[in-house]
Each structure stands twice: as C-alpha cells, then as structure tokens.
Amino acid sequence: MAKYNFNKELNRKGTSCIKWDMTETIWGKKNLLPMWIADMDFATPKFFTDALIKRVDGGVLGYGCRPQKWYDSIIAWFKDRYNWTITKDQLGFVPGIVVGIAHALRCFTKPGDKVLIFPPVYFPFANQIAYAKCKQVDCPLVIMETKDGEDFEIDFKLLEKKIKGCKAMILCNPHNPGGRVWSRAELQKIAKICLENNVFVISDEIHCDLSFKGHIPFATVNAKQAKNTITFHAPSKTFNCAGVGASEWVATDKALHDKFATYLRGGEFDAGHYDSFMPSSIFYSEKGKEWLSQAMDYIKGNIDYVEKFLKDNFTAQTIELSGKKIRTETSDGVAEEYAEAKIGTTQLIKMIRPQASFLIFLDFRNLGLSQKELVDFVVDKAHLALNDGAMFGAGGEGFMRLNVGCPRKTMERAMGQLKAAFCKKYKL
Numbered sequence: 001m002a003k004y005n006f007n008k009e010l011n012r013k014g015t016s017c018i019k020w021d022m023t024e025t026i027w028g029k030k031n032l033l034p035m036w037i038a039d040m041d042f043a044t045p046k047f048f049t050d051a052l053i054k055r056v057d058g059g060v061l062g063y064g065c066r067p068q069k070w071y072d073s074i075i076a077w078f079k080d081r082y083n084w085t086i087t088k089d090q091l092g093f094v095p096g097i098v099v100g101i102a103h104a105l106r107c108f109t110k111p112g113d114k115v116l117i118f119p120p121v122y123f124p125f126a127n128q129i130a131y132a133k134c135k136q137v138d139c140p141l142v143i144m145e146t147k148d149g150e151d152f153e154i155d156f157k158l159l160e161k162k163i164k165g166c167k168a169m170i171l172c173n174p175h176n177p178g179g180r181v182w183s184r185a186e187l188q189k190i191a192k193i194c195l196e197n198n199v200f201v202i203s204d205e206i207h208c209d210l211s212f213k214g215h216i217p218f219a220t221v222n223a224k225q226a227k228n229t230i231t232f233h234a235p236s237k238t239f240n241c242a243g244v245g246a247s248e249w250v251a252t253d254k255a256l257h258d259k260f261a262t263y264l265r266g267g268e269f270d271a272g273h274y275d276s277f278m279p280s281s282i283f284y285s286e287k288g289k290e291w292l293s294q295a296m297d298y299i300k301g302n303i304d305y306v307e308k309f310l311k312d313n314f315t316a317q318t319i320e321l322s323g324k325k326i327r328t329e330t331s332d333g334v335a336e337e338y339a340e341a342k343i344g345t346t347q348l349i350k351m352i353r354p355q356a357s358f359l360i361f362l363d364f365r366n367l368g369l370s371q372k373e374l375v376d377f378v379v380d381k382a383h384l385a386l387n388d389g390a391m392f393g394a395g396g397e398g399f400m401r402l403n404v405g406c407p408r409k410t411m412e413r414a415m416g417q418l419k420a421a422f423c424k425k426y427k428l
C-alpha cells in the first residue's frame with residue numbers, strides 16, 4: 001500500500017496558481033496566508049503526474065478524444081460508491097462545473113425565468129443566474145442547534161412558497177459552504193416539491209466524493225424528477241486537479257441529455273484539451289481510492305484540530321445577569337439587592353463542522369462585529385486570506401470560510417495568527 005505524505009509543505013508561489021499568486025492582487029496586501037479558493041496544497045498524486053509526463057513525452061499535443069476508459073471509469077465509480085447505475089449515453093463532458101451550470105441555465109431557461117438557490121451558497125451560482133439574465137430566488141438555509149454544535153437546514157415551508165413560479169433550482173449536494181450532506185429524506189422532499197412544480201434541477205455534486213458520511217445522488221431519489229435533472233460531478237476537488245479542466249455531467253432522460261449535448265456541441269463547449277480525459281480515467285481506480293481515503297483521513301485530522309483549537313482558545317467565561325433580584329442582609333442589618341448572576345461559557349469563534357470536503361465555515365457571530373470589522377480582524381489583524389462569508393449571500397454574514405486542505409503546519413500557523421490577533425484585539 002502506498003503511503004502518501006500530506007505533511008509536505010509545497011512552495012506554490014510563482015507557479016501561476018490563483019490561491020498563492022493572486023492573493024496579493026485581490027486583497028491588496030502582502031503576507032496574507034491564503035486559505036480561500038477551494039484547491040488543496042497537497043501534491044496531485046504521482047501516479048497521475050507520471051501519466052501526464054508520459055503523455056507529454058509522447059511529443060505530440062494534438063486534439064484529445066474521450067477514450068472508452070473515460071466512460072467506463074466514471075460508470076464504475078458511480079456504481080461502486082453510490083450504487084448509481086448510469087450508461088454511456090447518459091454521460092457528457094464539460095471542462096468545468098461552473099461552465100456547465102452556465103450552459104445548462106442558457107439551454108433550459110430563458111431570460112426572466114426564476115431560479116432558486118439556498119444561500120449562503122457557492123457564490124458563482126448567483127453570478128451565473130445573473131449572467132443568464134434570470135431572476136434569483138433565495139430560499140435561505142437556517143442554522144439549527146445540533147447535539148455537536150450547529151448546522152444548516154432547509155426551511156421546507158419556505159421552499160414550498162418560494163418555489164412557486166420557479167423554472168429551475170441549483171442544488172449544492174453536498175452544500176458549500178458548511179459542508180452539509182443532504183439526507184435521503186431531505187433530497188426526497190426537495191425532489192417531490194420540484195416535481196410538483198415542474199422545476200428543472202441542476203445538482204452540483206462536485207464535493208460528494210469527499211463526504212465523511214456517504215452521499216446520495218439527487219437523481220437517484222425520485223425517478224420522475226430525475227428526468228428533469230442534470231447532475232454535475234468532477235475529479236477536480238476530490239483529487240486536487242482543478243486546473244486540468246475536466247468534469248462530467250449526467251442526464252438520465254434521453255431527450256434532456258440530447259438537448260444539452262446538442263447545445264454544448266453547438267459551441268464546442270464539450271471539447272476538452274489533450275489531457276482533459278485523463279483525470280477521471282486515472283483517478284476513478286483502486287489507486288485513486290487509496291489516495292482519497294488517506295487524503296480524507298488527513299483532512300479530518302485538520303478539521304478535528306481546528307475544532308479543538310477553537311474550543312480551547314476562544315471560549316470565554318460569561319456572566320449573565322438575570323432580572324431576578326437577590327436580597328441579602330449585611331452585618332449592620334442593611335438590606336441590599338443584587339441581580340442574580342449566572343456564570344457560563346460562550347465559544348466566541350465556532351465552526352460548522354463540515355460533513356464533507358475541506359472547507360470550514362467559521363462562525364464569528366458571537367464577537368458581535370459588523371462584517372467590515374470582521375473582515376478587518378481576519379484579514380488585516382490575523383493576516384489570513386479567507387472567503388468573506390457575506391459573498392455567499394443571505395445568512396453568510398458573521399462567517400468566514402477557511403480552506404483546511406493543507407499541511408498541518410499551515411493549519412497551525414493559521415490558528416496561531418488568529419489567536420494572536422484575538423489576544424491583541426481583546427487585550428488578553
């Protein structure tokens with residue numbers, strides 16, 4: 001069994017990567033630790049880069065085509081991991097999922113149509129709805145207390161109301177940010193509501209292979225709704241190869257599949273470059289599974305580390321004064337009244353523990369800062385480049401998204417910087 005080393009710190013600066021090379025341009029500040037955009041600071045597995053080198057060594061970088069292996073590996077991956085049986089003629093290629101969503105909106109909606117999303121959610125959904133000249137309809141998630149902390153839930157009563165008149169929905173399954181893995185019952189409820197309202201569903205399942213608690217493809221929960229659904233999936237997040245530009249889509253309904261495939265063909269939007277078909281063909285394999293399982297153990301370790309760090313370092317004693325008065329007699333017989341005080345603890349910086357993937361939604365709401373003050377605290381004082389929670393839409397205020405797909409040392413540095421900024425701000 002190969003043992004992969006996720007502790008190794010790689011110098012990605014100067015490699016034309018967005019995460020490390022664009023941080024200064026975007027934030028206008030030097031020396032921020034980049035923990036934002038969703039790629040991981042782990043080496044792409046060598047069995048993949050070796051195959052790529054071999055291909056380049058072949059010497060000719062002509063047009064690539066979809067090998068049979070590309071189809072077979074995806075079909076086997078879905079069957080093996082999610083018990084989802086699909087066929088070759090239900091599959092399609094797009095370079096990226098946002099590209100795919102943009103085209104699906106153009107193909108299946110028209111300007112002015114209403115498209116529902118569940119904010120706070122991956123912000124390009126809203127951008128693409130606007131670019132397609134559709135109307136965004138928000139059905140904000142609600143935060144519920146759970147036995148382990150807090151988590152996002154769908155407000156189904158609100159969904160029943162908001163879905164009226166919508167043409168489409170973009171579902172994030174699992175959800176980003178927050179990493180919520182939707183249960184079968186929840187997906188069934190969504191499917192039923194969409195079916196009753198004739199709503200086309202775009203299900204973005206890019207984070208599903210990184211789930212810590214299983215995954216249910218939306219298209220498997222309701223056969224009728226599946227006929228009005230396109231699912232997007234990719235090896236990009238799972239195996240840290242987002243830059244290669246390789247994603248797949250599935251439509252189990254023939255008419256829907258043909259319509260989208262023809263649309264894509266029209267602009268050659270389904271064309272990949274010479275190695276676009278390699279990631280799925282190579283990663284959806286025993287070697288890929290082995291790497292993924294070790295990567296997920298490591299990511300889980302980082303999530304545990306952050307969870308413990310936040311509890312240990314940002315929990316404060318609080319004194320709550322109730323309106324109830326306590327009467328005491330002093331030694332000289334004078335009666336005094338005090339408000340009853342309850343001593344408790346409050347965790348000032350918390351997190352929503354992700355059930356999938358390597359992105360943690362950090363909850364700073366107990367600090368009582370405005371969003372501008374929060375960004376100033378995290379970016380200017382803690383020198384961390386995190387995604388501003390507000391950019392994910394309604395309900396994202398008070399949060400910042402932290403990418404923990406990195407070596408533990410980077411994680412420790414980030415938490416150390418957060419603690420130092422906290423101690424300085426609150427004079428501890």
Ligand SMILES: Cc1ncc(COP(=O)(O)O)c(C=O)c1O
Pocket residue numbers: 038095096097098099122172176204206207234236242247
């Ligand atoms: C939910 C979701 N969809 C899509 C993407 C991006 O996919 P792509 O790079 O293939 O467009 C991301 C990246 O973070 C994501 O979180």
